[in-house]
Amino acid sequence: MSGYSFYDRAFRALNQYPSLSKLLVVFTVSGGGVAAYSGAQPSRGVVCADSSAGRGECEKKKKVVVLGTGWAGVSFLKTLNNPSYDVHVVSPHNYFAFTPLLPSVTCGNVEARSIVEPIRSITNKKNVDVQFREAVCFKIDADNKKVYCRSSQDTNLGGKEEFSIDYDYLIVAMGAKSNTFNTPGVEENAHFLRLGVEDALRIRQSVIDCFERASLPSVSEEEKKRILQFVVVGGGPTGVEFAAELHDFVVEDLSKLYPAVKDYAKITLVEAGDHILNMFDKRIATFAEEKFQRDGINVKTGSIVIKVADKEISTKVRESGQVESLPYGMVVWSTGIGPRPEVVDFMKQIGQTNRRALATDEWLRVEGCDDIYALGDCATINQRRVMEDIALIFSKADKNKTGTLNIKDFQEVVDDICERYPQVELYLKKKQMKNIVDLLKDLKKQSVEVDIETFKSALSEVDSQMKNLPATAQVAAQQGAYLANCFNRMEECEKYPEGPLRFRTLGRHRFRPFRYKHFGQFAPLGGEQAAAQLPGDWVSIGHSTQWLWYSVYASKLVSWRTRVLVMSDWGRRFIFGRDSSRI
């Protein structure tokens, strides 16, 4: 066996991150956890300081339950480095998928396995005890601080396992599902581009299926035309990227392998708005539309899908109301998101009905629930209006209770106001002012005292700048990292709060509220071209942007393994083309 050890030493050194001792510790702790579970007793991990010395100074670890392993959940897990938590992760997927590359998976530019990383590999390298459970949380019991979960496996091993976990802190990061807007037939007949790796793989198989089916000798010409009509619904960045990737796949690879049917293949992109990529700069939208026209991709803007039948998709032109029908072989749905049923249940339970996502405060805490946080696509930050708190702000600033504020009074709370109400900063930026003092000066023309009415009118338009954050990976990742940093310094910040002044009560907030920093957005357009909109309305389009896209995405991947794999996939595609085997 000496040779075996040699290989072991030589080749495996690189991925043996956890030392043996650490492995043993993890094993002991998790073993204890299991025993507690099977006794159905609420139990918390125990941390013993210096237990080897026999002093036995043990304290209970706070139990953090994380639901979901998407961008938000994994970003939280990666950033958390305070070993005083006992973390339990519940998710139906035992891996993290780098979702921005999912459209690439649909056409074989990148392999699915190259963009996923097992959660256990991610958490294994940490100093925090993390237990992963492959299950779906189907009920949150906020009163008893408990979540109920069901194994996500549907095997012949004897039905689905159910269990519950108690928590001290719950982090809801379950993501969202595609929104069909109750369009009939979508659920049954369309593919969804948003959901996950399985969907992307199914789309890939389905594209090949269409080509194989169209190649059968018994299929009529009309049927061939129908089978090879690909319809993409939704002109957002994902839909546009998929349409572009599919076009490249057909033109560069499939047309060589299926010469007899290649001329039947058509791609149609349906968008309800007036332009595709309408969240981007006008220049990008125009460029994309022109490129798609040159490529022969049919872009139907201003059309709403009203029905997806078995073999036919019906759209209505928004302006004229005219209904059109298009026989199709494959429909890919890539528009809008809605809350998952488990989240809807929880929202009902806590009285948050009629919302599209869980409402949280600026610290990502779910409104009305202590110790429950929500982040990523399943949550939305319910920003506090300045006008709601205007009297309290005024009285807090007016220390001497004179009924008027002078500039000096005001300057003491100005930073807190800006931090607590991010819309203030946006408003000032829009007005090209440096700070609120300028706003007041602007109103009174000179440095004098202001009363509450003047103050109110100065800030009256500030709340118009409140915006919901987009449901993107960028937001989710930043929220996860933010929350983990809060957890990392929880004890410290309890003692020395670092947040803004509390205007409604006394003291300061423990933490600074979450602030999203936008780094820009890409829209790959196929043919080795991409568009990017960077902060400050900086727009970049073309081949160089595609290379920027390659480098940004390669650097953002979750591990060196995925980085190497994705880059070798890109290399493989350049050299050998995309694979069309139906597996």
Added chain:
Amino acid sequence: MSGYSFYDRAFRALNQYPSLSKLLVVFTVSGGGVAAYSGAQPSRGVVCADSSAGRGECEKKKKVVVLGTGWAGVSFLKTLNNPSYDVHVVSPHNYFAFTPLLPSVTCGNVEARSIVEPIRSITNKKNVDVQFREAVCFKIDADNKKVYCRSSQDTNLGGKEEFSIDYDYLIVAMGAKSNTFNTPGVEENAHFLRLGVEDALRIRQSVIDCFERASLPSVSEEEKKRILQFVVVGGGPTGVEFAAELHDFVVEDLSKLYPAVKDYAKITLVEAGDHILNMFDKRIATFAEEKFQRDGINVKTGSIVIKVADKEISTKVRESGQVESLPYGMVVWSTGIGPRPEVVDFMKQIGQTNRRALATDEWLRVEGCDDIYALGDCATINQRRVMEDIALIFSKADKNKTGTLNIKDFQEVVDDICERYPQVELYLKKKQMKNIVDLLKDLKKQSVEVDIETFKSALSEVDSQMKNLPATAQVAAQQGAYLANCFNRMEECEKYPEGPLRFRTLGRHRFRPFRYKHFGQFAPLGGEQAAAQLPGDWVSIGHSTQWLWYSVYASKLVSWRTRVLVMSDWGRRFIFGRDSSRI
């Protein structure tokens, strides 16, 4: 778009094998084929010599239908280079899978996509017109020279398409299916290792499923033990390789990620014979058994599986008849093959009942069917006995009709006998003789004339050396290449037959009969060790053999693409380990 063309030129040159003109020709021909099909008219491809010169000398191409794209079918397609055939390939898989690496796929040593190559890519590079249909042949009508096929797609696109194809020559290479020996519960509860890529992927998912399920908090200790009991049935090279790969996967990768349950994982290998790898040299079997014992793999030899229940597998000790039960989490069935139902139907139709595969003659022609060939796992060569033909051989050799043979007479037919009846050569080899003349000399002690009785008794034991060929990739590939070479030189050999003398009728056979050349066999044993048995009973075991395995398999892969991918997979596994994401 200049930049695009640049990329196109720079990166795609490597995989643009077909020139534009070739593409156009293929398109035209296949277009014609489709039109003929849709009219449901039997039609054959047409080849026009020098049609550009307007002379219009056209002759009908012979239509060859190949059923199956395994080793035999693809080897045939790769070797066929005579453009006077119009080839139609029907298979439920639009790719060729390099099956010897399937056990590696089950544990993530190699990715599935790395070992497959689309049939269309293989045939695209050829000078022969090949049409591929993704379908299953469900009926062969030998009388009307027609096969009936059904699309293998099970989508919502509107039921399964059916169609028929006429043929001039039919090549049956549909492979075999796993044989459950009618053991109850196997079909329902076991995974099959033999069949294909999908099965390998399902096994991979299932292994991860077992570990995830065992990690759930509500699962009792006993259940954990059951869930992580992996049972492999069949101690042949595939079963042994899978058990070894699974052991390495558990020890090297999963035990790090699932520290809490790793000690429950157990692998049991059940084999009906007295030893595993019993087709190999005794030294290899002993080494493998000892290695498995050291590794903690439980090897149960001399045990027959009698039932695979939902959660329990029952075995019977062959000698004592004692029945044992073992709770399991996953059973992988890797023993024996049987004919596919479509092949059974065809066998019934042509009166070949009670056989385990389609019987062919030494030229791979199905017995009793003109123009139908069968090769690979679905076929078996029904060798002609020397004793059946002994009188005819004698009379053919006895040119002067003297009733006795002298050595000179005999020497004229000796090569033909050896070629026609391969068992003769094997018998001589066993007896350490050079040729049949020695055999006669041996009998008569000196060079004299022999009569028919002496001749009979000299050859009486020759037929004992007849052996069925093993159902391996090696045999199938050699048969495919052999048959393609026959087709390549069909016309030439009609005129100038190159085969042995026909003893029953006049003249010579067109072709030399098929002869299998054994190049040896590998048995990977895990832990970077392998065993190999090469021709001449040369045995090699250990790490160096594993490297031999790597190099042989890398060189045997079907394309440069798969070669690069498999080698990069091996590199990835050395550096990053195997991935445990459940996708």
